Amino acid sequence: MPTYRPHPPQSGRAWDVADVRVLQPTLLSGTHAVVTGAGSGIGQGISVRLAELGATVTGIGRTEAALEQTAELVSRTEGTFRWFSADVRDCEQVRSVISKSSTELGMDLLVNNAGGQFYAAAAEISDNGFRSVVDLNLNAVFTVISAAKPFLARRGGSIVTISLSGVERGSVGLAHSLAARAGVLAMTKTLALEWAHLGIRANCVAPGVVISDSLPEGIASSLRDRVVPESVPAGRPTPTEDVAELVAFIATPAGRMITGQLLQIDGAAHLGRGLHMVEDWPPMEENDQYGR
Template sequence: MLTDRPHPKQAGAAWDSTDIRILSDNSLSGRHAVITGAGSGIGQAIAIRLAELGAHVVGIGRNDNSLRDTEQYTEGTSGSFRWFQADVRDSTLIRSVIAKAAADTGIDILVNNAGGQFYAATDDITDNGFRSVVDLNLNSVFTVISEAKPFLALRGGSIVNISLSGVDRGSVGLAHSLAARAGVLAMTKTIALEWAHLGIRANCVAPGVVISELLPAAIATSLLEDVVPRSVPAGRPTPVADVAELVAYLATPASRMITGQVLQIDGAAHLGRGLHMVNDWPPSHATNS
Protein backbone atom coordinates (compact mmCIF):
# COMPACT_ATOMS: atom_id res chain seq x y z
CA MET A 1 0.00 0.00 0.00
CA LEU A 2 1.25 3.47 -0.85
CA THR A 3 1.82 5.71 2.14
CA ASP A 4 1.94 9.47 2.45
CA ARG A 5 5.50 9.86 3.72
CA PRO A 6 7.13 13.27 4.15
CA HIS A 7 9.75 14.34 1.64
CA PRO A 8 13.25 14.89 3.08
CA LYS A 9 14.92 18.20 2.41
CA GLN A 10 16.76 18.26 -0.90
CA ALA A 11 20.50 17.93 -0.30
CA GLY A 12 23.48 19.01 -2.36
CA ALA A 13 26.00 21.77 -2.81
CA ALA A 14 23.40 24.16 -4.20
CA TRP A 15 21.79 24.39 -0.78
CA ASP A 16 25.12 25.14 0.88
CA SER A 17 25.26 28.47 -0.94
CA THR A 18 24.09 31.57 0.92
CA ASP A 19 23.98 33.69 -2.23
CA ILE A 20 22.30 32.40 -5.39
CA ARG A 21 22.72 35.57 -7.43
CA ILE A 22 24.39 34.72 -10.73
CA LEU A 23 23.76 37.75 -12.93
CA SER A 24 26.63 40.17 -13.34
CA ASP A 25 26.45 43.65 -11.82
CA ASN A 26 24.75 46.22 -14.06
CA SER A 27 23.43 43.52 -16.40
CA LEU A 28 20.16 45.49 -16.50
CA SER A 29 21.77 48.92 -16.47
CA GLY A 30 19.54 51.52 -18.07
CA ARG A 31 16.55 49.19 -18.38
CA HIS A 32 13.13 50.36 -17.21
CA ALA A 33 10.87 48.05 -15.22
CA VAL A 34 7.31 48.25 -13.90
CA ILE A 35 6.25 45.88 -11.12
CA THR A 36 2.80 45.54 -9.58
CA GLY A 37 2.55 44.43 -5.98
CA ALA A 38 6.04 45.79 -5.32
CA GLY A 39 5.55 46.57 -1.64
CA SER A 40 6.11 43.13 -0.12
CA GLY A 41 6.99 39.49 -0.66
CA ILE A 42 7.91 38.35 -4.15
CA GLY A 43 7.22 41.73 -5.76
CA GLN A 44 9.49 43.53 -3.33
CA ALA A 45 12.28 40.99 -3.81
CA ILE A 46 12.04 41.39 -7.59
CA ALA A 47 12.11 45.19 -7.33
CA ILE A 48 15.20 45.12 -5.14
CA ARG A 49 17.04 42.65 -7.37
CA LEU A 50 16.30 44.56 -10.57
CA ALA A 51 17.51 47.78 -8.95
CA GLU A 52 20.68 46.00 -7.81
CA LEU A 53 21.29 45.06 -11.44
CA GLY A 54 20.98 48.66 -12.55
CA ALA A 55 17.35 48.87 -13.64
CA HIS A 56 15.14 51.89 -13.05
CA VAL A 57 12.12 50.37 -11.34
CA VAL A 58 8.61 51.72 -10.91
CA GLY A 59 6.66 49.93 -8.21
CA ILE A 60 2.88 49.92 -7.97
CA GLY A 61 0.95 48.87 -4.89
CA ARG A 62 -1.92 49.66 -2.56
CA ASN A 63 0.11 50.39 0.58
CA ASP A 64 2.33 53.46 0.45
CA ASN A 65 4.21 52.50 3.63
CA SER A 66 5.21 49.15 2.10
CA LEU A 67 6.32 50.87 -1.08
CA ARG A 68 8.43 53.26 0.98
CA ASP A 69 10.07 50.22 2.59
CA THR A 70 10.97 48.90 -0.87
CA GLU A 71 12.36 52.32 -1.74
CA GLN A 72 14.60 52.22 1.34
CA TYR A 73 15.84 48.72 0.51
CA THR A 74 16.91 49.89 -2.95
CA GLU A 75 18.94 52.82 -1.67
CA GLY A 76 22.60 52.46 -2.61
CA THR A 77 21.91 50.22 -5.59
CA SER A 78 23.11 51.10 -9.07
CA GLY A 79 19.50 51.41 -10.23
CA SER A 80 16.57 53.37 -8.82
CA PHE A 81 13.06 52.91 -7.45
CA ARG A 82 10.03 55.14 -7.50
CA TRP A 83 6.45 54.22 -6.82
CA PHE A 84 2.77 54.91 -7.37
CA GLN A 85 0.01 53.99 -4.99
CA ALA A 86 -2.82 52.35 -6.93
CA ASP A 87 -5.18 49.39 -6.86
CA VAL A 88 -4.67 47.34 -10.03
CA ARG A 89 -8.41 46.59 -10.09
CA ASP A 90 -9.13 50.26 -10.80
CA SER A 91 -8.69 50.06 -14.56
CA THR A 92 -8.91 53.81 -15.21
CA LEU A 93 -6.37 54.64 -12.52
CA ILE A 94 -3.95 51.86 -13.40
CA ARG A 95 -3.92 52.84 -17.07
CA SER A 96 -3.07 56.38 -16.02
CA VAL A 97 -0.29 55.17 -13.73
CA ILE A 98 1.27 52.95 -16.41
CA ALA A 99 1.20 55.86 -18.87
CA LYS A 100 2.85 58.19 -16.35
CA ALA A 101 5.46 55.60 -15.40
CA ALA A 102 6.51 54.93 -18.98
CA ALA A 103 5.75 58.04 -21.00
CA ASP A 104 9.36 59.23 -21.22
CA THR A 105 11.24 55.96 -20.85
CA GLY A 106 9.32 53.06 -22.36
CA ILE A 107 9.17 49.71 -20.58
CA ASP A 108 11.74 46.94 -20.91
CA ILE A 109 10.43 44.71 -18.11
CA LEU A 110 6.82 44.35 -16.94
CA VAL A 111 6.13 42.14 -13.93
CA ASN A 112 2.51 41.41 -13.01
CA ASN A 113 2.87 40.25 -9.43
CA ALA A 114 -0.16 41.75 -7.67
CA GLY A 115 -2.71 39.08 -6.80
CA GLY A 116 -4.36 37.14 -4.03
CA GLN A 117 -7.09 34.70 -3.12
CA PHE A 118 -8.85 33.00 -0.24
CA TYR A 119 -9.40 29.29 0.28
CA ALA A 120 -12.97 28.05 -0.04
CA ALA A 121 -14.76 25.02 -1.43
CA THR A 122 -16.45 25.79 -4.73
CA ASP A 123 -19.86 25.43 -3.06
CA ASP A 124 -18.95 28.22 -0.66
CA ILE A 125 -17.74 30.80 -3.19
CA THR A 126 -20.27 33.53 -3.89
CA ASP A 127 -20.68 35.24 -7.24
CA ASN A 128 -19.08 38.35 -5.77
CA GLY A 129 -16.19 36.39 -4.29
CA PHE A 130 -15.50 34.62 -7.57
CA ARG A 131 -15.62 37.81 -9.60
CA SER A 132 -13.42 39.68 -7.10
CA VAL A 133 -10.66 37.08 -7.33
CA VAL A 134 -10.88 36.89 -11.13
CA ASP A 135 -10.83 40.68 -11.34
CA LEU A 136 -7.65 40.86 -9.26
CA ASN A 137 -5.78 37.94 -10.80
CA LEU A 138 -6.89 38.05 -14.45
CA ASN A 139 -8.73 41.18 -15.52
CA SER A 140 -6.22 43.55 -13.93
CA VAL A 141 -3.34 41.70 -15.62
CA PHE A 142 -4.97 42.27 -19.00
CA THR A 143 -5.47 45.96 -18.21
CA VAL A 144 -1.83 46.45 -17.22
CA ILE A 145 -0.47 44.52 -20.21
CA SER A 146 -2.72 46.22 -22.76
CA GLU A 147 -1.78 49.69 -21.49
CA ALA A 148 1.93 48.79 -21.37
CA LYS A 149 2.04 47.24 -24.85
CA PRO A 150 3.00 50.36 -26.87
CA PHE A 151 5.74 51.17 -24.33
CA LEU A 152 7.07 47.61 -24.46
CA ALA A 153 7.07 47.74 -28.26
CA LEU A 154 9.40 50.75 -28.37
CA ARG A 155 12.47 48.58 -27.81
CA GLY A 156 11.08 45.10 -27.32
CA GLY A 157 10.42 43.93 -23.77
CA SER A 158 9.84 41.08 -21.35
CA ILE A 159 6.49 40.44 -19.66
CA VAL A 160 6.58 38.16 -16.62
CA ASN A 161 3.31 37.13 -15.01
CA ILE A 162 3.67 35.65 -11.53
CA SER A 163 1.39 32.61 -11.26
CA LEU A 164 0.98 29.58 -8.98
CA SER A 165 2.51 26.12 -9.03
CA GLY A 166 0.41 23.45 -10.71
CA VAL A 167 -2.32 25.63 -12.19
CA ASP A 168 -3.18 22.96 -14.76
CA ARG A 169 -3.86 20.22 -12.20
CA GLY A 170 -6.72 21.76 -10.23
CA SER A 171 -6.75 22.29 -6.50
CA VAL A 172 -9.17 21.91 -3.64
CA GLY A 173 -10.32 25.30 -2.41
CA LEU A 174 -9.05 27.46 -5.28
CA ALA A 175 -11.59 27.22 -8.10
CA HIS A 176 -11.76 31.00 -8.43
CA SER A 177 -8.02 31.62 -8.32
CA LEU A 178 -7.04 28.78 -10.64
CA ALA A 179 -9.69 29.84 -13.16
CA ALA A 180 -8.05 33.26 -13.20
CA ARG A 181 -4.48 31.92 -13.32
CA ALA A 182 -5.35 29.54 -16.13
CA GLY A 183 -6.72 32.52 -18.02
CA VAL A 184 -3.46 34.41 -17.47
CA LEU A 185 -1.47 31.44 -18.77
CA ALA A 186 -3.62 31.24 -21.91
CA MET A 187 -3.33 34.99 -22.41
CA THR A 188 0.45 34.81 -21.92
CA LYS A 189 0.82 32.18 -24.64
CA THR A 190 -1.42 34.17 -26.99
CA ILE A 191 0.56 37.37 -26.44
CA ALA A 192 3.78 35.45 -27.07
CA LEU A 193 2.36 34.49 -30.46
CA GLU A 194 0.83 37.82 -31.42
CA TRP A 195 3.60 40.17 -30.28
CA ALA A 196 6.75 38.20 -31.07
CA HIS A 197 7.35 40.29 -34.20
CA LEU A 198 7.52 43.36 -31.92
CA GLY A 199 10.27 41.83 -29.81
CA ILE A 200 7.90 41.40 -26.88
CA ARG A 201 8.24 38.16 -24.92
CA ALA A 202 5.74 36.88 -22.36
CA ASN A 203 6.19 34.15 -19.75
CA CYS A 204 4.64 32.93 -16.51
CA VAL A 205 6.74 32.19 -13.44
CA ALA A 206 5.02 29.78 -11.03
CA PRO A 207 6.45 29.65 -7.50
CA GLY A 208 5.59 26.93 -5.02
CA VAL A 209 5.36 27.56 -1.28
CA VAL A 210 6.89 30.96 -0.52
CA ILE A 211 7.30 31.94 3.13
CA SER A 212 7.12 35.72 3.24
CA GLU A 213 7.65 37.97 6.23
CA LEU A 214 3.98 39.00 6.15
CA LEU A 215 2.64 35.51 6.80
CA PRO A 216 1.23 34.99 10.30
CA ALA A 217 3.55 32.80 12.36
CA ALA A 218 0.99 29.99 12.69
CA ILE A 219 0.50 29.77 8.92
CA ALA A 220 4.23 29.86 8.23
CA THR A 221 4.77 27.06 10.74
CA SER A 222 2.00 24.97 9.16
CA LEU A 223 3.49 25.44 5.71
CA LEU A 224 6.99 24.50 6.83
CA GLU A 225 6.04 21.56 9.03
CA ASP A 226 3.10 20.08 7.12
CA VAL A 227 2.54 21.36 3.57
CA VAL A 228 6.14 21.44 2.35
CA PRO A 229 7.22 18.00 3.66
CA ARG A 230 4.07 16.34 2.31
CA SER A 231 3.69 18.20 -0.99
CA VAL A 232 7.10 19.36 -2.26
CA PRO A 233 9.41 16.57 -3.50
CA ALA A 234 12.42 18.81 -2.85
CA GLY A 235 11.25 19.16 0.75
CA ARG A 236 11.87 22.90 0.82
CA PRO A 237 9.90 26.11 0.26
CA THR A 238 10.78 28.36 -2.67
CA PRO A 239 13.06 31.24 -1.57
CA VAL A 240 11.98 34.65 -2.83
CA ALA A 241 15.58 35.26 -3.95
CA ASP A 242 15.27 32.35 -6.40
CA VAL A 243 12.13 33.83 -7.91
CA ALA A 244 13.71 37.28 -8.18
CA GLU A 245 16.80 35.92 -9.94
CA LEU A 246 14.69 33.98 -12.44
CA VAL A 247 12.59 37.04 -13.24
CA ALA A 248 15.75 39.11 -13.67
CA TYR A 249 17.19 36.48 -16.01
CA LEU A 250 14.04 36.65 -18.12
CA ALA A 251 14.75 40.35 -18.60
CA THR A 252 18.25 39.78 -20.02
CA PRO A 253 19.23 39.09 -23.64
CA ALA A 254 20.24 35.58 -22.54
CA SER A 255 16.53 34.68 -22.44
CA ARG A 256 15.68 36.20 -25.81
CA MET A 257 14.31 32.90 -27.17
CA ILE A 258 12.23 32.06 -24.08
CA THR A 259 8.61 33.08 -24.57
CA GLY A 260 5.16 31.58 -24.08
CA GLN A 261 6.38 29.41 -21.21
CA VAL A 262 5.29 28.64 -17.67
CA LEU A 263 8.41 28.17 -15.55
CA GLN A 264 7.64 26.17 -12.42
CA ILE A 265 9.96 27.18 -9.58
CA ASP A 266 8.51 24.90 -6.93
CA GLY A 267 10.83 21.99 -6.13
CA ALA A 268 8.67 19.68 -8.32
CA ALA A 269 5.50 20.40 -6.33
CA HIS A 270 3.50 20.46 -9.57
CA LEU A 271 4.53 16.83 -10.13
CA GLY A 272 3.87 15.61 -6.60
CA ARG A 273 0.82 15.47 -4.37
CA GLY A 274 -0.03 19.12 -4.99
CA LEU A 275 0.39 22.10 -2.73
CA HIS A 276 -3.23 22.76 -1.98
CA MET A 277 -4.67 19.34 -1.21
CA VAL A 278 -6.22 19.26 2.24
CA ASN A 279 -6.11 16.44 4.77
CA ASP A 280 -9.87 16.05 5.15
CA TRP A 281 -10.70 15.83 1.44
CA PRO A 282 -12.91 14.27 0.25
CA PRO A 283 -15.37 14.89 3.08
CA SER A 284 -15.87 11.86 5.26
CA HIS A 285 -19.65 12.07 4.83
CA ALA A 286 -19.47 11.95 1.02
CA THR A 287 -21.41 9.08 -0.57
CA ASN A 288 -21.98 7.91 -4.11
CA SER A 289 -25.49 8.45 -5.43
Protein backbone atom coordinates (compact mmCIF):
# COMPACT_ATOMS: atom_id res chain seq x y z
CA MET A 1 0.00 0.00 0.00
CA PRO A 2 1.70 3.24 -1.12
CA THR A 3 1.87 6.29 1.11
CA TYR A 4 2.09 9.56 -0.77
CA ARG A 5 4.01 12.49 0.64
CA PRO A 6 3.48 16.18 -0.18
CA HIS A 7 5.88 17.54 -2.78
CA PRO A 8 6.94 21.17 -2.22
CA PRO A 9 7.76 23.47 -5.14
CA GLN A 10 11.22 23.18 -6.64
CA SER A 11 12.25 26.28 -4.72
CA GLY A 12 11.92 24.25 -1.55
CA ARG A 13 9.55 26.66 0.16
CA ALA A 14 6.10 25.63 1.29
CA TRP A 15 3.03 26.67 -0.66
CA ASP A 16 0.72 29.27 0.80
CA VAL A 17 -2.46 30.95 -0.37
CA ALA A 18 -0.61 33.81 -2.05
CA ASP A 19 1.12 31.37 -4.40
CA VAL A 20 -2.11 30.43 -6.18
CA ARG A 21 -3.50 33.96 -6.43
CA VAL A 22 -1.99 34.70 -9.80
CA LEU A 23 -4.83 36.63 -11.44
CA GLN A 24 -4.82 40.42 -11.64
CA PRO A 25 -6.86 42.05 -8.83
CA THR A 26 -9.26 43.88 -11.17
CA LEU A 27 -9.55 41.16 -13.79
CA LEU A 28 -13.28 40.58 -13.25
CA SER A 29 -14.30 44.18 -12.67
CA GLY A 30 -17.64 44.97 -14.26
CA THR A 31 -18.78 41.35 -14.29
CA HIS A 32 -21.57 39.63 -12.37
CA ALA A 33 -21.24 36.11 -10.98
CA VAL A 34 -23.92 33.95 -9.36
CA VAL A 35 -22.75 31.22 -6.97
CA THR A 36 -25.05 28.60 -5.46
CA GLY A 37 -24.13 27.02 -2.15
CA ALA A 38 -22.22 30.20 -1.33
CA GLY A 39 -22.48 29.94 2.44
CA SER A 40 -19.63 27.54 3.21
CA GLY A 41 -16.72 25.49 1.92
CA ILE A 42 -15.90 25.68 -1.76
CA GLY A 43 -18.81 27.98 -2.58
CA GLN A 44 -17.74 30.46 0.05
CA GLY A 45 -14.14 30.39 -1.14
CA ILE A 46 -15.20 30.93 -4.76
CA SER A 47 -17.48 33.82 -3.79
CA VAL A 48 -14.76 35.60 -1.83
CA ARG A 49 -12.16 35.17 -4.57
CA LEU A 50 -14.45 36.37 -7.36
CA ALA A 51 -15.30 39.45 -5.30
CA GLU A 52 -11.60 40.08 -4.67
CA LEU A 53 -11.08 40.07 -8.43
CA GLY A 54 -13.70 42.78 -8.88
CA ALA A 55 -16.84 40.82 -9.72
CA THR A 56 -20.20 41.64 -8.21
CA VAL A 57 -21.15 38.30 -6.64
CA THR A 58 -24.65 37.07 -5.88
CA GLY A 59 -24.67 34.17 -3.44
CA ILE A 60 -27.56 31.72 -3.16
CA GLY A 61 -28.03 29.32 -0.28
CA ARG A 62 -30.52 27.96 2.22
CA THR A 63 -28.93 29.21 5.45
CA GLU A 64 -29.04 32.95 6.02
CA ALA A 65 -26.43 32.90 8.79
CA ALA A 66 -23.93 31.14 6.52
CA LEU A 67 -24.51 33.61 3.70
CA GLU A 68 -24.04 36.49 6.13
CA GLN A 69 -20.69 34.96 7.09
CA THR A 70 -19.64 34.97 3.44
CA ALA A 71 -20.77 38.59 3.19
CA GLU A 72 -18.60 39.42 6.21
CA LEU A 73 -15.55 37.82 4.58
CA VAL A 74 -16.15 39.73 1.36
CA SER A 75 -16.57 42.99 3.29
CA ARG A 76 -12.92 42.73 4.34
CA THR A 77 -12.00 43.10 0.67
CA GLU A 78 -13.08 45.74 -1.81
CA GLY A 79 -15.53 43.34 -3.40
CA THR A 80 -19.32 43.34 -3.58
CA PHE A 81 -21.46 40.45 -2.33
CA ARG A 82 -25.19 40.20 -2.01
CA TRP A 83 -27.19 37.13 -1.19
CA PHE A 84 -30.59 35.47 -1.48
CA SER A 85 -31.90 32.63 0.64
CA ALA A 86 -33.43 30.00 -1.64
CA ASP A 87 -33.70 26.26 -2.15
CA VAL A 88 -32.20 25.42 -5.54
CA ARG A 89 -34.57 22.45 -5.79
CA ASP A 90 -37.55 24.83 -5.89
CA CYS A 91 -38.12 26.00 -9.48
CA GLU A 92 -40.15 29.07 -8.52
CA GLN A 93 -37.62 30.23 -5.94
CA VAL A 94 -34.77 29.76 -8.40
CA ARG A 95 -36.49 31.69 -11.20
CA SER A 96 -37.34 34.52 -8.82
CA VAL A 97 -33.82 34.84 -7.40
CA ILE A 98 -32.10 34.62 -10.80
CA SER A 99 -34.44 37.26 -12.20
CA LYS A 100 -33.96 39.61 -9.25
CA SER A 101 -30.20 39.26 -9.32
CA SER A 102 -29.57 39.39 -13.05
CA THR A 103 -32.26 41.40 -14.84
CA GLU A 104 -30.26 44.58 -14.38
CA LEU A 105 -26.71 43.22 -14.14
CA GLY A 106 -26.88 40.36 -16.60
CA MET A 107 -24.76 37.30 -15.81
CA ASP A 108 -21.18 36.59 -16.81
CA LEU A 109 -20.56 33.53 -14.66
CA LEU A 110 -22.77 30.90 -13.05
CA VAL A 111 -21.18 28.58 -10.52
CA ASN A 112 -23.32 25.57 -9.60
CA ASN A 113 -21.82 24.57 -6.28
CA ALA A 114 -24.84 23.62 -4.16
CA GLY A 115 -24.89 19.89 -3.56
CA GLY A 116 -24.61 17.16 -0.98
CA GLN A 117 -24.53 13.44 -0.43
CA PHE A 118 -24.19 10.68 2.12
CA TYR A 119 -22.22 7.47 2.00
CA ALA A 120 -24.17 4.22 1.73
CA ALA A 121 -23.81 0.89 -0.01
CA ALA A 122 -25.97 0.82 -3.13
CA ALA A 123 -28.24 -1.89 -1.70
CA GLU A 124 -28.83 0.24 1.40
CA ILE A 125 -29.94 3.42 -0.38
CA SER A 126 -33.70 3.93 -0.13
CA ASP A 127 -35.76 5.11 -3.09
CA ASN A 128 -36.30 8.41 -1.32
CA GLY A 129 -32.60 8.76 -0.51
CA PHE A 130 -31.63 8.14 -4.13
CA ARG A 131 -34.21 10.60 -5.44
CA SER A 132 -33.17 13.26 -2.92
CA VAL A 133 -29.50 13.14 -3.89
CA VAL A 134 -30.25 13.10 -7.62
CA ASP A 135 -32.72 15.96 -7.19
CA LEU A 136 -30.12 18.14 -5.48
CA ASN A 137 -27.07 17.23 -7.55
CA LEU A 138 -28.63 16.89 -11.02
CA ASN A 139 -32.17 18.21 -11.31
CA ALA A 140 -31.47 21.38 -9.34
CA VAL A 141 -28.41 22.11 -11.47
CA PHE A 142 -30.56 21.95 -14.60
CA THR A 143 -33.17 24.18 -12.93
CA VAL A 144 -30.59 26.86 -12.14
CA ILE A 145 -28.94 26.67 -15.56
CA SER A 146 -32.30 26.92 -17.33
CA ALA A 147 -33.25 30.02 -15.35
CA ALA A 148 -29.84 31.60 -15.96
CA LYS A 149 -29.55 30.87 -19.69
CA PRO A 150 -31.25 34.05 -21.02
CA PHE A 151 -28.97 36.22 -18.90
CA LEU A 152 -25.83 34.26 -19.79
CA ALA A 153 -26.69 34.58 -23.48
CA ARG A 154 -26.65 38.38 -23.31
CA ARG A 155 -22.88 38.53 -22.88
CA GLY A 156 -21.69 35.05 -23.67
CA GLY A 157 -21.33 33.88 -20.08
CA SER A 158 -19.67 30.86 -18.53
CA ILE A 159 -21.19 27.97 -16.56
CA VAL A 160 -19.02 26.10 -14.07
CA THR A 161 -20.47 23.17 -12.13
CA ILE A 162 -18.53 21.77 -9.19
CA SER A 163 -18.31 17.99 -9.52
CA LEU A 164 -16.22 15.25 -7.89
CA SER A 165 -12.79 13.90 -8.75
CA GLY A 166 -13.05 10.43 -10.25
CA VAL A 167 -16.66 10.85 -11.35
CA GLU A 168 -15.90 8.85 -14.49
CA ARG A 169 -14.61 5.75 -12.71
CA GLY A 170 -17.03 5.25 -9.81
CA SER A 171 -16.48 4.90 -6.08
CA VAL A 172 -17.86 2.75 -3.30
CA GLY A 173 -20.72 4.24 -1.32
CA LEU A 174 -21.69 6.93 -3.82
CA ALA A 175 -23.95 5.21 -6.37
CA HIS A 176 -26.60 7.91 -6.04
CA SER A 177 -24.22 10.88 -6.04
CA LEU A 178 -22.03 9.68 -8.91
CA ALA A 179 -25.08 8.81 -11.00
CA ALA A 180 -26.21 12.42 -10.59
CA ARG A 181 -22.80 13.93 -11.25
CA ALA A 182 -22.21 11.75 -14.30
CA GLY A 183 -25.52 13.10 -15.56
CA VAL A 184 -24.33 16.65 -14.94
CA LEU A 185 -21.14 15.94 -16.89
CA ALA A 186 -23.11 14.62 -19.87
CA MET A 187 -25.44 17.61 -19.65
CA THR A 188 -22.47 19.98 -19.50
CA LYS A 189 -20.96 18.53 -22.67
CA THR A 190 -24.34 18.77 -24.40
CA LEU A 191 -24.83 22.41 -23.39
CA ALA A 192 -21.32 23.20 -24.59
CA LEU A 193 -22.42 21.98 -28.01
CA GLU A 194 -25.91 23.45 -28.09
CA TRP A 195 -25.03 26.90 -26.74
CA ALA A 196 -21.62 27.48 -28.29
CA HIS A 197 -23.17 29.72 -30.95
CA LEU A 198 -24.44 31.96 -28.13
CA GLY A 199 -20.96 32.31 -26.70
CA ILE A 200 -21.95 30.34 -23.60
CA ARG A 201 -19.32 27.95 -22.28
CA ALA A 202 -19.99 25.06 -19.89
CA ASN A 203 -17.47 23.11 -17.83
CA CYS A 204 -17.23 20.92 -14.75
CA VAL A 205 -14.52 21.43 -12.14
CA ALA A 206 -13.84 18.32 -10.07
CA PRO A 207 -11.94 18.87 -6.81
CA GLY A 208 -10.25 16.03 -5.01
CA VAL A 209 -10.24 15.76 -1.23
CA VAL A 210 -11.25 19.17 0.13
CA ILE A 211 -11.04 19.58 3.90
CA SER A 212 -13.18 22.58 4.77
CA ASP A 213 -14.49 23.98 8.04
CA SER A 214 -17.95 22.65 7.20
CA LEU A 215 -16.84 19.03 7.66
CA PRO A 216 -17.29 17.24 11.00
CA GLU A 217 -13.93 17.07 12.78
CA GLY A 218 -13.90 13.28 12.82
CA ILE A 219 -14.29 13.11 9.05
CA ALA A 220 -11.80 15.92 8.49
CA SER A 221 -9.11 14.25 10.60
CA SER A 222 -9.67 10.89 8.90
CA LEU A 223 -9.32 12.51 5.48
CA ARG A 224 -6.19 14.37 6.54
CA ASP A 225 -4.43 11.54 8.36
CA ARG A 226 -5.45 8.46 6.37
CA VAL A 227 -7.26 9.10 3.12
CA VAL A 228 -4.99 11.74 1.61
CA PRO A 229 -1.69 9.92 2.31
CA GLU A 230 -3.06 6.67 0.88
CA SER A 231 -5.02 7.88 -2.13
CA VAL A 232 -3.70 11.25 -3.39
CA PRO A 233 -0.40 10.98 -5.32
CA ALA A 234 0.39 14.65 -4.66
CA GLY A 235 0.13 13.86 -0.96
CA ARG A 236 -2.05 16.82 -0.04
CA PRO A 237 -5.73 17.78 -0.02
CA THR A 238 -7.08 20.27 -2.54
CA PRO A 239 -7.29 23.76 -0.99
CA THR A 240 -10.47 25.72 -1.64
CA GLU A 241 -8.24 28.58 -2.81
CA ASP A 242 -6.95 26.44 -5.68
CA VAL A 243 -10.47 25.58 -6.77
CA ALA A 244 -11.54 29.22 -6.60
CA GLU A 245 -8.58 30.38 -8.71
CA LEU A 246 -9.34 27.79 -11.39
CA VAL A 247 -13.01 28.78 -11.51
CA ALA A 248 -12.03 32.44 -11.82
CA PHE A 249 -9.56 31.66 -14.61
CA ILE A 250 -12.22 29.82 -16.60
CA ALA A 251 -14.39 32.94 -16.41
CA THR A 252 -11.71 35.18 -17.92
CA PRO A 253 -11.07 35.80 -21.65
CA ALA A 254 -8.08 33.46 -21.34
CA GLY A 255 -10.55 30.61 -20.87
CA ARG A 256 -12.66 31.47 -23.91
CA MET A 257 -11.89 28.20 -25.72
CA ILE A 258 -12.32 25.97 -22.67
CA THR A 259 -15.75 24.37 -22.88
CA GLY A 260 -17.30 20.94 -22.50
CA GLN A 261 -14.51 19.87 -20.16
CA LEU A 262 -14.13 18.00 -16.87
CA LEU A 263 -11.21 19.74 -15.16
CA GLN A 264 -9.95 17.57 -12.31
CA ILE A 265 -8.06 19.51 -9.64
CA ASP A 266 -7.10 16.71 -7.32
CA GLY A 267 -3.35 16.09 -7.21
CA ALA A 268 -3.79 13.08 -9.56
CA ALA A 269 -6.20 11.41 -7.14
CA HIS A 270 -8.36 10.24 -10.08
CA LEU A 271 -5.31 8.33 -11.34
CA GLY A 272 -4.39 6.88 -7.95
CA ARG A 273 -5.82 4.09 -5.81
CA GLY A 274 -9.13 5.80 -5.16
CA LEU A 275 -10.66 6.69 -1.82
CA HIS A 276 -12.62 3.44 -1.81
CA MET A 277 -9.34 1.48 -1.63
CA VAL A 278 -8.53 2.96 1.77
CA GLU A 279 -9.33 0.47 4.53
CA ASP A 280 -12.58 1.19 6.41
CA TRP A 281 -13.39 4.11 4.15
CA PRO A 282 -15.95 5.53 3.56
CA PRO A 283 -17.55 5.67 7.03
CA MET A 284 -21.01 4.76 5.80
CA GLU A 285 -22.69 4.60 9.18
CA GLU A 286 -21.27 7.65 10.95
CA ASN A 287 -21.44 10.27 8.22
CA ASP A 288 -24.53 11.49 6.41
CA GLN A 289 -23.54 15.14 6.03
CA TYR A 290 -20.44 15.00 3.84
CA GLY A 291 -20.82 17.28 0.87
CA ARG A 292 -21.42 20.90 -0.01
